[in-house]
Amino acid sequence: MSAPDANLAAKLAVALVHHPVLNRRGEEVTSSVTTIDVHDFARTCRTYGVKDLFIITPIKTQQRLVERLSRHWTEGYGAEFNPSRKEALTCVKVVDSLDDMIDNLKLAASAVTLVTTGAKRSEAVVGYSEARRVLEGDGRFALLFGTGHGLAPQVMNRAGLRLAPIEGADRFNHLPVRCAAAIILDRLLGPKN
Amino acid sequence: MSAPDANLAAKLAVALVHHPVLNRRGEEVTSSVTTIDVHDFARTCRTYGVKDLFIITPIKTQQRLVERLSRHWTEGYGAEFNPSRKEALTCVKVVDSLDDMIDNLKLAASAVTLVTTGAKRSEAVVGYSEARRVLEGDGRFALLFGTGHGLAPQVMNRAGLRLAPIEGADRFNHLPVRCAAAIILDRLLGPKN
Structure with missing residues (x-):
């Protein structure tokens, strides 16, 4: 058995957060959308069976950029040229804020647990086998990735x-x-060795 | 214990192959270098302790592009601006061909086993736990990734x-x-759950 775990994937949403994140000086900022990240996140989510990929940014022009990119590949010329890319990008949802994402997910579940990721060491973190067991619990889970220099403390503090x-x-x-x-989705949803 | 396996990493080289690869029609071609791939492969190799990343292309202007990019981050302004990027890009080696890579690796070991990757299903493949055991054997191993639509059959046929x-x-x-x-290096060299 080497396919991803479909039951866990169904409960997991992924979010690429552009606000609030930190810059290299540790200040809270809004980062720009990197279009290649939207593509790569969508293709990885599709691979692991994750149906909801939220691109979080409050900047309207950036939201339109992501929507235009998605439409090109899901409705435009790109959909015909590359059907796999179409399949991947249909999971993309653009929202203003973390709370908008939570509202969206709450339509489908009573509880939404925020799961944060980051490169910094800390004592309060859990390993991947344990996280996998937590995902077997009730409700939905949103796995948050920070752009720039990572998720702001006000996001980390809301983590379940x-x-x-x-x-x-x-x-x-x-x-x-x-x-x-890609590595984290493989560890959480990929085949167990 | 959650750090990558340093013993296995020391024996493994990674190669990003631009020739010979397939295009979308299954024809053998030389693909263009994508600079973001050079960055991402270098950062992932550095993360997993892989010391040799070969960028394989016979096209001289493309070789110069990769060398210029590497130099910018390892010697130029970039080295000061972003020391972690410098650390990552020092593993980059540009070579003409698969055989040049093998010659380079043979200076350090008597035998070099080519390990191929690809998205196509086949009966002759091995899983990741088994591959990890093979890496514990003698000699060096070169893990090949094809750009475009994957490694050409003449490369696949040389795989150990x-x-x-x-x-x-x-x-x-x-x-x-x-x-x-990133996923494959994590499966081969990452912590065992």
């Missing part, structure tokens, strides 16, 4: 579950967010 | 080991190569 960082050799911790997301 | 594809939900198999590489 904080995932351990991906440990690099000699504590190197500078994975691209699109690669970190 | 063919890795199983990453199985997606409903057999969806369109991960970006940079995300597939």
Whole structure:
């Protein structure tokens, strides 16, 4: 059995957060959307059976950029040229804020647990086997990835579950967010060895 | 214990192959270098302790592009601006061909086993736990990733080991190569759950 776990995937939403995140000086900012991240997150979510990918940004022009990109591949010329890309990008939903995402998810479940990710070490984090067991519980779960230099403390403080960082050799911790997301979805939803 | 396996990582090289690969019609071609792939592969290799990342292309202008990009981050302004990026990109080596890569690796070991990856299903593939056991053997191993629509048959035919594809939900198999590489290195070198 090497396909992703469909039961866990059905309960999990993924969010790529552009606000509030930190910049390199640790200040709270709104980051710009990187279109390749939207593509890569969508393709990875589709691979692991995750149906909801929220792109969170309060900036209207950035929202329109993501909507235009998605439409190109789901309705436009791109849909015919590359049907797999269409299939991937249908999971993309653009929302203003974390609370908008939660409202959206609450339509389908009574409880939404926020699951945070980050490169920083902390004592309050849980490992991946344990997180997998938590995902077997009730309600829905939203797995949050921060752009820029990571999720702001006000987001981390709302977490029901904080995932351990991906440990690099000699504590190197500078994975691209699109690669970190792929590894984390594989650890949470991929086949157990 | 959640750090990558340093013993296995020391024996493994990674290669991003631009020739010979297939295009969407299944013809053998040379693909263009995508600079974001060079960055992402370097950062993922550094995370997992892999010291040699080969960018394989016979096209001289493309080789110069990769060398210029690497130099910017390892010697130029970028090295000061972002020391982690410098650390990642020092593993990049540009070579003309698969055989050049093998010659380079043979300086350090008597035997080099080619390990291929790909999205296509086949009967001759091995799973990740088994591959991990093989990596414990003698010699060096080169893990090959194809750009475009994958490694050409002439490369697949030289494989000492063919890795199983990453199985997606409903057999969806369109991960970006940079995300597939991150997942595969985590499965081969990451912590065992």
